[in-house]
Amino acid sequence: MPYSKKKVNNCLNIRDLRALARKNLPDAMFHYMDGAADDEITLARNTQAFNNYELMPNYLVDVEAVKLETEIFGQKLDLPFFLSPTGMNRLFHHEKELAVARVADSFGTLYSLSTVATSSIEEISAAIDGPKMFQIYIHKDEGLTREFVQRSKDSGFAALCLTVDVPTAGNRERELFYGMSMPPKLRYGNIIDFLKHPTWTSKLLMHPDFKLANVVARKDVIGKGVISLMDYFNTQLIPNVTWDHAQWLIEEWGGPFAIKGLLTKEDAIKAQNIGASAVMISNHGGRQLDSTPAPVDCVAEIRDAVGDDLELIVDGGIRRGTDVLKALALGANAVSIGRAYLFGLAAGGEFGVLRALSLLKDEVARGMALLGTPTVKDIGSKHVRLSKTSVKS
Ligand SMILES: Cc1cc2nc3c(=O)[nH]c(=O)nc-3n(C[C@H](O)[C@H](O)[C@H](O)COP(=O)(O)O)c2cc1C
Secondary structure (H helix, E strand, C coil): CCCCHHHHHCCCCHHHHHHHHHHHCCHHHHHHHHCCCCCCHHHHHHHHHHHHEEECCCCCCCCCCCECCEEECCEEECCCEEECCCCCHHHCCCCHHHHHHHHHHHCCCCEEECCCCCCCHHHHHHHCCCCEEEEECCECCHHHHHHHHHHHHHCCCCEEEEECCCCCCCCCHHHHHCCCCCCCCCCCCCHHHHHCCHHHHHHHHHCCCCCCCCCCCCCCHHHHCCCCHHHHHHHHECCCCCHHHHHHHHHHHCCCEEEEEECCHHHHHHHHHCCCCEEEEECHHHCCCCCCCCHHHHHHHHHHHHCCCCEEEEECCCCCHHHHHHHHHCCCCEEEECHHHHHHHHHHHHHHHHHHHHHHHHHHHHHHHHHCCCEHHHCCHHHEEECCCCCCC
């Protein structure tokens, strides 16, 4: 049973793609993607925070040829947004990370591959020539961390990002409630749900490639590739990662380097002082510490503190082109999307990711024309202000 391109094309925005993803996926998979930590206060805040800002347009500006080009990590991108690392994409669609990377490449933007991906560093490198970033953790096995660095270099990755907001796994209650497992298992409790999603379930049986592709060759327990994410985080990663580890990794890598998961100006200044070239202002899409602020609310303060040299990326809650514009106007060099492309992947594989990126690209281009900003560099602080009226969407 094929995924429906017609249904994907009927989606007019990321919210529609989310609704189609919900229909296509069994509960455990959908809630693993959509859910977040504890009471999901941060998850809600990440998207709603954008509603607190107003865009201030200037008219009678020549916007006939709007240009979306942006530079980040020394790479020229055709879009001011790129794709954040997300683990285990095979859970959402059998075309998995490879499909997402191909679409990012076709849009001329950067693709980030997660450590816990179901496609490997080498597979992604063979599939696309475009700019790629590898997302790394500091593992208890120092040799494995070094191995990831070397493999990323050998495979032509342009940048490395160290995710620092996972000193322990977040408490994601939807995963526990719906019995999320890797690989997904048919059980008495979920068989009816799986049968209600025949397309996804038939692909589960036809393409059972649910392995953590980056560690599959290892002889130890993680080489089996079937360890749960929570177990991976709690058994494989060192819980006491410090600035010394980050500095060591920056030196080991020797190229464009982002620290992902910072929210305060103090930490951004430390990142700058140890030689990071970028900070991804992020709370892991609300999946780690609940009650943290929305990344978009942190960017102006951090920009003021670090000046212009450190690249800032806003990651969290981006669902509309106007969200991208607000983040850029507040001081970000670029933004990064997670669930927005995952909803597309679950809605229709590669075709769905294409739809997600097309929608966002069109929204950004239209928004720039309406804002009176023909290039990304034209977007500045005068184009945004806090609203006196709060609106829920
Ligand atoms: C299903 C899922 C898996 C994720 N896996 C990772 C990961 O492996 N590494 C990482 O640094 N961040 C991971 N993230 C966080 C994203 O990189 C990003 O910070 C977050 O999705 C941004 O919020 P948004 O989904 O609202 O755009 C994941 C997010 C989701 C939704």
